[in-house]
Structures are given as structure tokens and as C-alpha cells.
Amino acid sequence: MLDPLPSYLRPSNDAGPWGVYMQQIDRVTPYLGELTYWVDTLKRPKRVLIVDVPVKMDDGTVAHFEGYRVHHNTSRGPGKGGIRFHQDVTLSEVMALAGWMTVKNAAVGVPYGGAKGGIRVDPRTLSHGELERLTRRYTSELNVLIGPDKDIPAPDVNTNEQIMAWMMDTYSINQGRTATGVVTGKPLSLGGSLGRRDATGRGVFVVGAAAAKDAGIALDGARVAIQGFGNVGGTAARCFHEAGARVVAVQDVSGTLFHPGGLNVPALLAWVAAGRPLAEFRDGERIPDDSFWDVQSDFLVPSALEQQITLHNAPRIRTRIVLEGANGPTTPEADDILAARGIQVVPDVLANAGGVTVSYFEWVQDFSSFFWSEEEINARLDRIMEEAYVPIRDTARSRQVSLRTAAFILACERILKAREMRGLYP
Numbered sequence: 001m002l003d004p005l006p007s008y009l010r011p012s013n014d015a016g017p018w019g020v021y022m023q024q025i026d027r028v029t030p031y032l033g034e035l036t037y038w039v040d041t042l043k044r045p046k047r048v049l050i051v052d053v054p055v056k057m058d059d060g061t062v063a064h065f066e067g068y069r070v071h072h073n074t075s076r077g078p079g080k081g082g083i084r085f086h087q088d089v090t091l092s093e094v095m096a097l098a099g100w101m102t103v104k105n106a107a108v109g110v111p112y113g114g115a116k117g118g119i120r121v122d123p124r125t126l127s128h129g130e131l132e133r134l135t136r137r138y139t140s141e142l143n144v145l146i147g148p149d150k151d152i153p154a155p156d157v158n159t160n161e162q163i164m165a166w167m168m169d170t171y172s173i174n175q176g177r178t179a180t181g182v183v184t185g186k187p188l189s190l191g192g193s194l195g196r197r198d199a200t201g202r203g204v205f206v207v208g209a210a211a212a213k214d215a216g217i218a219l220d221g222a223r224v225a226i227q228g229f230g231n232v233g234g235t236a237a238r239c240f241h242e243a244g245a246r247v248v249a250v251q252d253v254s255g256t257l258f259h260p261g262g263l264n265v266p267a268l269l270a271w272v273a274a275g276r277p278l279a280e281f282r283d284g285e286r287i288p289d290d291s292f293w294d295v296q297s298d299f300l301v302p303s304a305l306e307q308q309i310t311l312h313n314a315p316r317i318r319t320r321i322v323l324e325g326a327n328g329p330t331t332p333e334a335d336d337i338l339a340a341r342g343i344q345v346v347p348d349v350l351a352n353a354g355g356v357t358v359s360y361f362e363w364v365q366d367f368s369s370f371f372w373s374e375e376e377i378n379a380r381l382d383r384i385m386e387e388a389y390v391p392i393r394d395t396a397r398s399r400q401v402s403l404r405t406a407a408f409i410l411a412c413e414r415i416l417k418a419r420e421m422r423g424l425y426p
Helices: 018-029 031-042 091-108 126-144 161-173 200-217 231-242 265-273 289-294 332-340 354-368 373-398 403-422
Strands: 048-056 063-073 079-086 112-119 151-155 225-226 246-252 257-259 283-286 299-302 321-323 344-346
Touching: 018 031, 018 091, 018 112, 018 332, 018 403, 031 403, 048 091, 048 126, 048 200, 063 091, 063 126, 079 091, 079 161, 079 354, 091 112, 091 354, 091 373, 112 151, 126 265, 126 283, 126 321, 126 344, 151 161, 200 231, 200 299, 200 354, 200 373, 225 231, 225 265, 231 246, 231 265, 231 299, 246 265, 257 289, 283 289, 332 344, 344 403, 354 373, 373 403
Parallel strands: 079 112, 079 151, 225 246, 225 299, 299 321, 321 344
Antiparallel strands: 048 063, 063 112, 246 257, 257 283
């Protein structure tokens, strides 16, 4: 009999992100056959690090922040996953995000395991110097875990190229050598890859276009509603706009805009890039945030945080395809509601895998010191995303399951076969 899960791994009545992930593993378990023997591997992170991050503030005081790094599974390769700076970061969230990275990397065939990290902090309250000191101290605390062949962080919510540059520099100083491959999502001048910034949003569009073709939806004139307008949502909006679609609704922390004829996406991108609130853009009507879920669309693209589509708003959603640009935006209960209503969900572990795919390209380029053109990067990304979609779609059809379950079936088979072949030591 398997040992019971430690208390911190067990979902509570309020499932939280880790509970959602555990439900997803439970749902796929009946399809794993003899590999079910190893499935408990997926329910226990390989290692969890919780660190205190003391930072000297500009006023001379010392503030303490709680940071995390989780290695979920490394059966298929080194850990890979982003770092987020957000005031609501929790251990449950980071564990779930690491689990989803394990599944995501296997789903698209990238030779990584899953990892994730974060600091519970609102970076908007920090000065530039405080943010740098926070990043460098956190990186030093992670020094026991990260490395180009051990665990490779990347940007996530509220982190960017500059954060990655500080992380790379701090790690390199501690190692006594320049190690560009310790992180991805770096500036081009430090070994970053062309196409990395737009990769996640571009991948969302590529997979969305493939799903639309299967569903008989023409992109030209299609209506798109997007939650989140950062790198992921903004890039997806631009790609859909360039394909002739109408972006009819956009939402971020500042508010929600609606325009039935389609927002002026290039102008909106420029507006937000200039540091101005999305909700103050004049092209479109500002509507209540909760009304976003009532907007009629062909594609709904949640690209913000997890657990945005729940049993409370899923019955109201009026779309044909949900494209998950964010990690874990749909709860299992909402999945069931959407499926019963005939709404296709293209899951996060497939839809937003473009970012980690180009991170893989960056890592390979850093090791070889040979860099590809942006055209080559985009062509390779498009091919991998399209090739990952087809077997997941075919599995969904042959087994009469959702795309999410199909993606988990294929990914978990790959992970657990690797676990089985490696065996246990000692």
C-alpha cells in the first residue's frame, strides 16, 4: 500500500492550484494502464525549497520576503520553469505550476522536467535597486538547485529579461565563470534568443489556428476575447489581428475594454507599451470586469493567472474555443461545464508551450554558441506546436476524451515510461 501523502500535498476543501493539478492527475490515471504503478510519482514533487530573502531597502530597513523553488519531476531531463514575482504567490501555486511544467514539456516533446519558482512580493512597490537586490539574494539562495544542466529558470508573471540577466550574473559570479545557459529569456546581448519574447503568445495562436481549422472556424472575421495583455495576451492579440480576426474584448488589471467591431490592436499595444492603463484607451467601451465573461466570441484566451474560469462563470461563457494562454486558468469543475456545453478547451499544457519551446532553443544555442535567425526560430516553433497538436487531437478522438485529458495521457505516458526505464536507486 502506498504511503499517505504528506499533509502539505493533500488538497483541502478549497482545492487551490495544487488541488486542481491533483484532480487532473486523478482523471488521467484510468487511462495509463500498467504505468499506473508509477503514477504516485506525479503526485509528489521531487524537492521543495522555501527560502527567506532578506533585502536592504532604500530607507535602510531590512525587509524579508518568502521565496520558493520546486522541482516537480526530472525523469526526462533537468528542471525547467519560470520565476514569478507576485504578492499572492503560495507554495500550492508553485507546486502546481511545476507539475504543469512537467506535463507541458512532455506533451510537446521538450527534453526537460518540470520546475517553478516565485517570491511573494508586489514588485510595483520596489525601487529598481530594491528589485535588483531581491533578485540577486533570491538567486543566491537557489544556488544549490539551479544550473545549466540541473534547473533552468525563465521569466514568468512580473519577471522579464532584466530579472533573468541579474539571475544569470549572480549565478555566474558564484560559479566563477560566465554561465549563460543557467536561465532563458535573457537579453540578446547575454545569449538570449530571437523570438523568445513573443513565443508563448505565438504558440497560443498557432495551436488556436489548428483547432479552428478542425472546428470549421475561419480566422478572418473571427471574434477574440483576451484576458491579460502582457507578453502572452498582447502577442496573441497581434497574431489574431494580423490573421484578420477581430479582438472584441480585452481585460487586464486596469479594467476591461469592449468593441464589437474589433479593437485597434496595434494602437492598443503601443498605448500599453508606453505605460498607460489599458482601460483608458479611447477606442472601445469600458465595461464591468465581470461582464468580460458574457462577451460572445469564437475564441476566449485567458492569459492572466490560474483559476479564472470556475463553476461560477463557466455557465455564462459564450465562445466556441477556450485557448489557455495562462497556466491552470480553468478548474476541473469548469472543464466539465464547458464540455457539456460543447465548448472546446485547448489546454495550457499545449496552448502555452511555445515559451518553453523557444526557451529550449535558447538553451541549445547557448551550449553551442551558435544562434539562429528569428525566421528559423519561428519556423521551428510553428512546426513543433503543430506536430504536438495532432497526436493530442487524435488521442482525444480515438479515446473520446477532452483535449486536456488527451494531452495528459500522452505526456504522463512519456514521463512514467522514463521513470520506469530509469528504475529506482538504490
